Amino acid sequence: MAFKMFAFCTVQLVLSVLFRTVATDNILFLQSLDSKSHHIWNKQIFDRLYENGHNLTIISFQEETSIPGKTFLVVKDFMKKVMAELSQDWDFSNLRSPLKNIKAMYDYYNTGSRILAKDDTVHRLLAYPKTFKFDLVIHDLTMGQFLLGFVDYFDNPPLVSVSAFNIPPHVITMADAPLRTTHMPHYASTYGPQMDFIERVKNTLYWGFDIFYRNCVYLANEDRRSKRLFGEQTASVGHIEKRSDVILVNSDFSMEHFRALPPNVIPVGGLHVSRREEVPPIIKQFIARAIKGVILLSFGTNIDSGMLGEQLNRDIFNVFRSMPDYGFIWKHGNPEKLDVFPANVLPLKWVPQSAILSNQRTKLLISHGGLLSLQEASWHGVPVVALPLFVDQFSNAEKLVKAGVGLSLPLTEINETNLRECIVRILQEPSYYEKMKKRSYHFKGQPEHPLDRAIFWIEKVLENKGLSYLRSPALDMNVFQIYGLDMIGVVLLVAFCYYLLVRRHFGKKKPIQDKKSKKE
Ligand SMILES: *[C@@H]1O[C@H](CO)[C@@H](O)[C@H](O)[C@H]1NC(C)=O
Secondary structure (H helix, E strand, O other), rough: OOHHHHHHHHHHHHHHHHHHHHOOEEEEEEEOOHHHHHHHHHHHHHHHHOOOOOOEEEEEOOOOOOOOOOEEOOOOOHHHHHHOOOOOOHHHHHHOHHHHHHHHHHHHHHHHHHHHHHOOOOOOHHOOOOOOOEEEEEEOOOOOOHHHHHHHHHOOOOOEEEEEOOOOHHHHHOOOOOOOOOOOOOOOOOOOOOOOHHHHHHHHHHHHHHHHHHHHHHHHHHHHHHHHHOOOOOOOOHHHHHOOOOEEEEOOOOOOOOOOOOOEEEEOOOOOOOOOOOOOOOHHHHHHHHHHHEEEEEOOOOOHHHHHHHHHHHHHHHHHOOOOOOOOEEEOOHHHHOOOOOHHHHHHOOOHHHHHHHHOOEEEEEEEOOHHHHHHHHHHHOOEOOOOOOOOHHHHHHHHHOOOOEEEHHHHOHHHHHHHHHHHHHHHHHHHHHHHHHHHHHHHHOOHHHHHHHHHHHHHHOOOOOOOOHHHHHHHHHHHHHHHHHHHHHHHHHHHHHHHHHHHHHHHHHHHHHHEEEEE
């Protein structure tokens, strides 16, 4: 009996394995923003799905070559076109004001969508026969909402939304996540969860403005764009995004403030940190030779040190030269422009950042404060000097400072003296290392790797053709029902009727009393 059972199970297992490798699912991956770092994050997901035998069709803003199982529709020169179209007042120095920052982001998203809608890739995808069966759509929810029209266009396959941009504010509306502006700082502010009265007022204003501007201006535009592309009968994109079965967000509570999330919003923060990266011998030797260890300076994949101006480059250079005991690896787009290098500086156009940070001899990361870089530093336990410039970088930097794992120095304020002070302070103060090691311990200490978790949920949605039981029922209700306004309305109505009755009753009695009193 036991043997029969065993044989049966084995046959089933073999069959299921065979079945999985034979039947390939078609997955449409709609990336929506031109950012190398976001591409790296998304790539971990689509590469693993490809390895698991799925057939992927991917909109990509980075050059990638199609192979059987991975078809890329590449958008070319996107960023160039967007930057050329953005208005003059879209300028970095503007972005420290939270309200302007929020508006600038949506204006940027809007311009991006306008250009993408005209792009050849979107039209190549539109040329797919409507009957082509996609078993799943993955959408990068950060921007490009009009692309959600493809969900409707391809007959509503299940939808998974993903974002490398932490938990974007609109996940609140997409998933019906609770919003308490009294302890959940908006990303454009630099507040922590403990806010004073004025901060709470301002934070509420930021959230309110964000939600209002997105719904009334940004989404309205996206909707028009989507209807123009896919036809008037297409469901509104605001409606489609709420259909997401699962929303994977690049966040981890070891690094973030508390917030409550619905069951279909699944944090997979740091899924990119353990990617395979080739470390060239020159870097290995440089790290081994540095006397007291190395310091990595990288402004991420989008900003290049060359863009920062000569003065700043010279300041950084002087600081590095004055600390010969440390080796400095400097990610720099055009190292030829710099002077002759002292032996302790290694300028490189590209750095395997996560691999360098994982080296025991790496002592510090000097970063622009991009989330993905900070996650890598946190995972590997390396303190950070953040030089924030825009978007969420100020709040990311502030979180480092509050957690005691780094220092923040706005990029527009830095000079030779304060940069050196920050670096030296961290190198000499053990508490930064202790706290960062602790954070690393909590970040890494998970039941499974965040990438495995992401893939598990995507494949679970795929296998079950949706996972609607994780979604909040409020997503299918109207505002009156959700907040019980209809009930309150009925109660008020009953109370009012009662009041009328009572008044009529007393209204009749009163004259009699009056007469009585007159008689008396
Ligand atoms: C994979 O998807 C592409 C569409 O991008 C399609 O042309 C191809 O036939 C698919 N391959 C399989 C094996 O289904």
